[in-house]
Amino acid sequence: MSTTLWIIIAGAVATYLTRIGGYLVISRFENIHPRVEAGLNAVPAAVLTTLVAPAALTAGPAEWAALIVTALVSLRGGLMAMFLAGAAVLILARQFVG
Amino acid sequence: MSAQAISENGARSDFWQGVRLSMPVVVASAPFALLFGAIAVDNGFSVLEAFLMSALVFGGASQMVGIELFGQHVAPWLIVLSIFAVNFRHVLYSAGIGRRIAHWPLFQQALGYFILTDPQFAVAERKAEAGETVGFAWYLGLGLPVYVFWVVESALGAVFGKLIPDTHALGIDFLLPIYFLGLVMGFRKRPLWLPVVMASAAASIIAYKTVGSPWHVSIGAIAGVLLAVILPPHHSGVEARP
Incomplete structure (x- = not known):
């Protein structure tokens, strides 16, 4: 089997473990330590930020404009609105700056 | 019946x-x-x-x-x-x-x-x-x-x-950072959001420049999570919940 297929299968198993793990493990404890809970709460923002920050740093004006518009729209709109706004700005700006 | x-x-x-x-x-x-x-x-x-x-x-x-x-x-x-x-x-x-x-x-x-x-x-x-x-x-x-x-x-x-000829003009290579920024912004009401994002951003950029990709992902993520764990619980708002 190819490496790609192994990645997909292992990723699927890891994902299923997160979907069933809370019931199997956490529900057996009465209380989660506040610091552990604070750490768990921080996981999504912490992981996702690392996928944006270096990419933004090494990008150009078209990408920066798109990210700024995405952040601004997010203060009002939902995920779909901000994504479409950012994508539209990116595609438009790239026609001019390349 | x-x-x-x-x-x-x-x-x-x-x-x-x-x-x-x-x-x-x-x-x-x-x-x-x-x-x-x-x-x-x-x-x-x-x-x-x-x-x-x-x-x-x-x-x-x-x-x-x-x-x-x-x-x-x-x-x-x-x-x-x-x-x-x-x-x-x-x-x-x-x-x-x-x-x-x-x-x-x-x-x-x-x-x-x-x-x-x-x-x-x-x-x-x-x-x-x-x-x-x-x-x-x-x-x-x-x-x-x-x-x-x-x-x-x-x-x-x-x-x-597979049929899209020029993926750069359509911005496909940079759509994911935009999407991920949208997700990050969606979590902004969570306690400690700004300090976590700033810590992860700084750590991932430094790691990207020094250690290199792909380690910036793990290093940046660990920095943000550690900050949330280390800060006193009253900052993280987890005690306030029923």
């Missing part, structure tokens, strides 16, 4: 009630499924592999993260770990939903956890909080259409992604 026929009719209408509630989720996730397929082939996946990943993982953000890292030729174990990290929030969902569906037969529970996505949790939890029973037929009606459309649209996106 026998008692069994009555309960079968009830289950059928419960199922369709769930299907109705699933429609906004189906519509909202369609562009992301198509996008995932297109980006997957752009990053070196085949159409079949894109289809399989959607069918087996069934988690939008984690699939995007996995594909992005795959395109950067990150070590396989780190890709799997990142998928795990992005999906880690589901641990909290299953801890919460477990008591609502504990009365189902084991096989139904196992299937129920497989389709436990963000909207699935949110809608099911709302029903439970309203004092209603979360039944299997209703839950399946809510989740099955989302799953079927997600998988089919991913494959479609992959097929059409």
Whole structure:
């Protein structure tokens, strides 16, 4: 089997473990330590930020404009609105700056 | 009418009630499924592999993260770990939903956890909080259409992604950072959001410049999580909850 297929299968198993793990493990404890809970709460923002920050740093004006518009729209709109706004700005700006 | 026929009719209408509630989720996730397929082939996946990943993982953000890292030729174990990290929030969902569906037969529970996505949790939890029973037929009606459309649209996106001649002009290579920024912004109401984001951003940029890709992902993520753990609990707001 190819490496790609192994990645997909292992990723699927890891994902299923997160979907069933809370019931199997956490529900057996009465209380989660506040610091552990604070750490768990921080996981999504912490992981996702690392996928944006270096990419933004090494990008150009078209990408920066798109990210700024995405952040601004997010203060009002939902995920779909901000994504479409950012994508539209990116595609438009790239026609001019390349 | 026998008692069994009555309960079968009830289950059928419960199922369709769930299907109705699933429609906004189906519509909202369609562009992301198509996008995932297109980006997957752009990053070196085949159409079949894109289809399989959607069918087996069934988690939008984690699939995007996995594909992005795959395109950067990150070590396989780190890709799997990142998928795990992005999906880690589901641990909290299953801890919460477990008591609502504990009365189902084991096989139904196992299937129920497989389709436990963000909207699935949110809608099911709302029903439970309203004092209603979360039944299997209703839950399946809510989740099955989302799953079927997600998988089919991913494959479609992959097929059409192969036909796009100039992916740079369409911005496909930078759509993921935009999407991820949108997700990051979506968590901004959480306690400690800004310090965590700033710590992760700074650490990931420094690591990117020094250690290099792909380690900036793990190092940046650990920095943000550690900060949340180290700061006194009254800052993180976890005590305030009932």
